[in-house]
Amino acid sequence: MLLIILLIFMIAGSIIALETKNLLSAVIAAGAVGAGVCICFLMLGAPDIAITQMAVETLSLVILIRATISRDLTHITAQREAGGLVAVGVFMAVFVLFSTFALMEIPPFGKPLMTVSSYYVQNGLAQTGASNIISAIILDYRGYDTLGEATILFVAVAGAIVLLRKKGRKKAEEKDE
Numbered sequence: 001m002l003l004i005i006l007l008i009f010m011i012a013g014s015i016i017a018l019e020t021k022n023l024l025s026a027v028i029a030a031g032a033v034g035a036g037v038c039i040c041f042l043m044l045g046a047p048d049i050a051i052t053q054m055a056v057e058t059l060s061l062v063i064l065i066r067a068t069i070s071r072d073l074t075h076i077t078a079q080r081e082a083g084g085l086v087a088v089g090v091f092m093a094v095f096v097l098f099s100t101f102a103l104m105e106i107p108p109f110g111k112p113l114m115t116v117s118s119y120y121v122q123n124g125l126a127q128t129g130a131s132n133i134i135s136a137i138i139l140d141y142r143g144y145d146t147l148g149e150a151t152i153l154f155v156a157v158a159g160a161i162v163l164l165r166k167k168g169r170k171k172a173e174e175k176d177e
Contacts, residue, residue: 002101003043009094010036024068031061035095042102052149056156063163 010033017029034057041050120137130136138146 002098003040006036006040006043006098009098010040024065027061027064027068030064031057032091032095034061036098039095039098039102042099043105045105047106049149052152056152059156059160063160067163 013029013033013036017026017033020026020029034053038050038053038057041047041053120141121133124130124133124136124141128136128140130140
């Protein structure tokens with residue numbers, strides 16, 4: 001039931017990101033969707049993917065906000081609206097609520113997370129020929145998953161370097177020749 005509510009929240013965030021006219025609001029709504037995906041991974045028992053998702057989401061959100069602010073230099077001169085503060089408060093309350101439920105679903109310390117891991121430990125060295133059980137699991141049994149996570153992290157870091165570098169940027173008045 002909680003997963004369905006979280007999915008509805010992510011769909012609403014996606015629609016807001018697509019339909020809003022303010023670029024910064026769209027970036028923040030997309031960030032809320034990414035945080036929801038992270039909580040979904042936690043609720044589904046995939047903490048490694050949730051950590052990767054949160055790292056990439058945080059990095060990409062910082063990059064997008066930096067790019068948005070440098071592009072859109074409108075200044076807010078009016079007083080803050082109460083509706084915006086209420087929306088932020090509601091979002092934070094929903095985020096904390098779902099995070100709490102996701103963390104309560106994690107098994108207690110010492111209890112095995114999955115029964116598949118015992119198969120890996122018992123048969124990993126014999127089947128793969130590796131000298132280290134961790135290397136056998138990461139590179140043989142979960143090779144594509146590890147490759148995907150490494151690719152995501154590499155692309156996120158490369159994007160951060162490209163967007164945050166100062167050398168080689170042209171000023172707005174300069175034109176290509």
